[in-house]
Amino acid sequence: MSYDANHAPSAHHDEHEQHGTETTMFGFWVYLMTDCIIFGTLFAVFATLCHQFAGGPTGKELFDLKNVEIETAILLLSSITYGFALINAHAKKKGAVLVWLLLTFILGVSFVCLEISEFSELVAHGAGPDKSAFLSSFFALVGTHGLHVTIGLIWMVVLFFQVLGRQGLGSRMMTKLTCLSLFWHFLDIVWICVFSFVYLGSVV
Amino acid sequence: MSQNHMTSHEGESHGSYGSYVVGFVLAVVLTVASFAAVLSKAFSYWTTIAVLAVLAVVQVIVHLVFFLHMGTATAKKRMDLFVFLVTVAMVLILIAGYLFVLWDAQMNMMSR
Numbered sequence: 001m002s003y004d005a006n007h008a009p010s011a012h013h014d015e016h017e018q019h020g021t022e023t024t025m026f027g028f029w030v031y032l033m034t035d036c037i038i039f040g041t042l043f044a045v046f047a048t049l050c051h052q053f054a055g056g057p058t059g060k061e062l063f064d065l066k067n068v069e070i071e072t073a074i075l076l077l078s079s080i081t082y083g084f085a086l087i088n089a090h091a092k093k094k095g096a097v098l099v100w101l102l103l104t105f106i107l108g109v110s111f112v113c114l115e116i117s118e119f120s121e122l123v124a125h126g127a128g129p130d131k132s133a134f135l136s137s138f139f140a141l142v143g144t145h146g147l148h149v150t151i152g153l154i155w156m157v158v159l160f161f162q163v164l165g166r167q168g169l170g171s172r173m174m175t176k177l178t179c180l181s182l183f184w185h186f187l188d189i190v191w192i193c194v195f196s197f198v199y200l201g202s203v204v
Numbered sequence: 205m206s207q208n209h210m211t212s213h214e215g216e217s218h219g220s221y222g223s224y225v226v227g228f229v230l231a232v233v234l235t236v237a238s239f240a241a242v243l244s245k246a247f248s249y250w251t252t253i254a255v256l257a258v259l260a261v262v263q264v265i266v267h268l269v270f271f272l273h274m275g276t277a278t279a280k281k282r283m284d285l286f287v288f289l290v291t292v293a294m295v296l297i298l299i300a301g302y303l304f305v306l307w308d309a310q311m312n313m314m315s316r
Contacts, residue, residue, distance in 0.1 A: 022280065026280070026283065026284070029284050029287060029288075030287060033287055033288065033290075033291040036291050036292075036295060037291065037294060037295060037298070040294070040295030040298050040299060041298060043299060044298055044299040044301075044302035044303070045302070047299065047302065047303055048302055048303060048306040048307060048310070051310075052310075065239070065242075065243070069239065072235055076228065076231055076232065076235070079228075079231075079267075079271055080224045080225070080227070080228045080271075083219060083224040083271060084221065084224065086219075087219065087220065087221060087224075182272060185267060185271040185272050186272070188267060188271070189264050189267050189268070189272075192235075192260055192263050192264055192267065193260055193264070195235075195238070196238055196256045196257070196259065196260040197256065197257075197260070200238055200239065200241075200242045200256055201253060201256060203242055204242055204249055204252045204253060204256075
């Protein structure tokens with residue numbers, strides 16, 4: 001990581017860099033597609049097990065839609081705050097990037113906190129993942145999404161300090177910020193399916 | 205190719221405040237519609253599930269276009285789109301296959 005992005009690159013170097021960026025972005029996109037298959041598998045499992053209550057509580061009895069509404073709003077808001085961070089990064093406004101990243105981070109953390117409190121409440125009421133096949137698949141699916149969000153948040157902290165530090169908003173940094181934006185928006189897309197099919201679908 | 209890349213970098217590839225806000229408003233409307241469809245209890249079980257599925261698909265497309273800036277403008281974007289469509293096909297086969305096989309098995313084992 002000794003590369004200094006603020007160094008004025010030669011034309012040839014620039015072209016090389018651009019090509020590298022494009023390959024990185026495509027590679028990251030392919031990774032996201034494999035992640036898509038992981039979530040697709042978990043959704044398929046949930047769809048087949050969502051009525052296997054084993055005498056335990058059903059989704060209708062367990063899920064608090066108020067909580068889901070707040071979680072959905074938070075994640076959607078965090079999607080556009082990250083978008084605004086990226087717009088400012090392209091405009092090379094470092095201060096604004098840091099503010100929007102911080103805001104996105106706060107929203108992300110509150111989402112994870114809400115999810116943890118929801119999970120612990122479920123476990124405390126004896127509706128843990130060991131209760132029924134329905135709850136196992138619920139915890140596996142929603143937990144995997146929550147884990148992704150948590151990893152995205154750690155990534156965001158790292159990028160925050162890299163933008164703040166010597167790296168600034170060079171082309172390498174832009175690639176990193178764009179990769180995280182793809183990751184973050186992708187997680188919001190997964191959440192659309194989670195609230196539609198897992199929460200709302202169980203309450204119908 | 206590099207020409208394409210330049211335009212994609214300066215053009216809509218990272219969106220504008222306007223496009224993010226439009227995407228956000230559409231997403232909010234669709235989310236509210238999903239919750240309303242369930243909470244109003246206006247439809248039967250399977251109709252509600254179908255309404256939820258349609259709204260979810262539309263909202264996913266809104267996110268892909270307005271937040272992930274997918275499109276067909278450049279060769280790179282078309283490649284991304286192609287890879288995405290292949291993945292969607294795989295996921296659909298996966299989910300449909302799962303439901304087809306296991307739903308049937310559950311019914312026959314009377315485990316519901």
